Amino acid sequence: MNSWLEQFKFDPISPLLNAGDPALEYFTRRDLLGExxxxxxxxxxxxxxxxxxxxxxxxxxxxxxxxxxxxxxxxxxxxxxxxxxxxxxxxxxxxxxxxxxxxxxxxxxxxxxxxxxxxxxxxxxxxxxxxxxxxxxxxxxxxxxxxxxxxxxxxxxxxxxxxxxxxxxxxxxxxxxxxxxxxxxxxxxxxxxxxxxxxxxxxxxxxxxxxxxxxxxxxxxxxxxxxxxxxxxxxxxxxxxxxxxxxxxxxxxxxxxxxxxxxxxxxxxxxxxxEDEQIQCGLQWFIEHQQDSGLWKDTYTKETKISLHRILERGLWVSLAVCRVFRMLS
CATH class of the missing domain: 1.50.10.20 (Glycosyltransferase)
Known part of the structure; x- marks a missing residue:
């Protein structure tokens, strides 16, 4: 059921569940784990x-x-x-x-x-x-x-x-x-x-x-x-x-x-x-740019001038959205 996770080098689920955000945990369990x-x-x-x-x-x-x-x-x-x-x-x-x-x-x-x-x-x-x-x-x-x-x-x-x-x-x-x-x-x-x-x-x-x-x-x-x-x-x-x-x-x-x-x-x-070549290209980009933490950043170009807390929060929700895409395409 969760074979889509095998594409990643690092586990994205644990940091989403342990972020201390009830809404983020809810959607992770519902949309990614199927609970x-x-x-x-x-x-x-x-x-x-x-x-x-x-x-x-x-x-x-x-x-x-x-x-x-x-x-x-x-x-x-x-x-x-x-x-x-x-x-x-x-x-x-x-x-x-x-x-x-x-x-x-x-x-x-x-x-x-x-x-x-x-x-x-x-x-x-x-x-x-x-x-x-x-x-x-x-x-x-x-x-x-x-x-x-x-x-x-x-x-x-x-x-x-x-x-x-x-x-x-x-x-x-x-x-x-x-x-x-x-x-x-x-x-x-x-x-x-x-x-x-x-x-x-x-x-x-x-x-x-x-x-x-x-x-x-x-x-x-x-x-x-x-x-x-x-x-x-x-x-x-x-x-x-x-x-x-x-x-x-x-x-x-x-x-x-x-x-x-x-x-x-x-x-x-x-x-x-x-199976679409261009979709594969997009998915591969996310696989290659996952961080050691299991998450993804909110930007890979210009750095944003916001607090560290906001950067971490954005990264968590962006990572949820990334995982949703991979699960839908699994």
Missing amino acids: ALPPIEGLWKLPEASRILRKQLPDGSWPRPGDKKFPAVNYNLIETWRQLRYLVEKYGMTRQHPQVERAVEFVFSCQSPQGDLRGILANQYATYYTGAILSLLIQAGCVDDPRIEKGFDWLLVMRQEDGGWTIPLLTHKLDRAAIYRLTSEYTEPLEPDRTRPFSHNWTGMVLRAFAAHPRCRHSDAAWTAGKLLKSRFFQPDSYTSYQSAGYWLRFEFPFWWNNLLTSLDSLSRIGFTR
């Missing part, structure tokens, strides 16, 4: 989850710290996604919890008539954030909500001709001042130039929504985008935003930006197997 455990609702009352919930506003959102410089930007949508990621991905919370339900409804209140989630880039289309947030909403129990279907319909319409995604405004030749204005003021959204190539960064974030959905993960659109995504492993992006190939090796959990780990997670859920 039968008490209902996940027990995690919902943990102090860290309660701390996040205490800061929620009556409308279901979380306030963004600092100044809100641009009225056209929905800062609370950004912060709500940021905090909801922790509640859903670290504590397994769903819309069955009344505060998560309020957060879900706040996010859906930001859905445009077309189906996208609008406001993070002012009134411009944000394909990548729409996909990533839809993925989170599905995990929170919204899979059968018709507003999820509406979001998928919009994402399908917004594909490039090659079957992947990018950020529509990046497909135009705009100077920095124009991009700044478009993403900070209320302006009509720019339609994409669909003849331009896909971006692996933004395709990866959109693909999370398809990977999370039990039906859409088996769609032709998901398979096509998945092939495009894995074809770009370890390469620079087609666009200047987050272009460096180093971004493939900067990890975090809960997931935010696209990287090798988030991509393998999505691709494994869509149905790609370890």
Whole structure:
């Protein structure tokens, strides 16, 4: 049952179980060891989850710290996604919890008539954030909500001709001042130039929504985008935003930006197997870069300026996500 562990030089399970984190231990036992455990609702009352919930506003959102410089930007949508990621991905919370339900409804209140989630880039289309947030909403129990279907319909319409995604405004030749204005003021959204190539960064974030959905993960659109995504492993992006190939090796959990780990997670859920040459290449990278402790670092490029405690915590959760991928592909 746990033969997938034989691929590693060092044991990753013991440090996850002995980290002193009840949520981390729960998911390790459930997802990696296949143990039968008490209902996940027990995690919902943990102090860290309660701390996040205490800061929620009556409308279901979380306030963004600092100044809100641009009225056209929905800062609370950004912060709500940021905090909801922790509640859903670290504590397994769903819309069955009344505060998560309020957060879900706040996010859906930001859905445009077309189906996208609008406001993070002012009134411009944000394909990548729409996909990533839809993925989170599905995990929170919204899979059968018709507003999820509406979001998928919009994402399908917004594909490039090659079957992947990018950020529509990046497909135009705009100077920095124009991009700044478009993403900070209320302006009509720019339609994409669909003849331009896909971006692996933004395709990866959109693909999370398809990977999370039990039906859409088996769609032709998901398979096509998945092939495009894995074809770009370890390469620079087609666009200047987050272009460096180093971004493939900067990890975090809960997931935010696209990287090798988030991509393998999505691709494994869509149905790609370890027999695929590019999937093998990605898995081999993790095998070769496991630390003596049994864990993986959160970044293998630029060092982050955060406390040692945060570095260790991130590494633990990243390591859980790595192990999930290997188990799914075993």
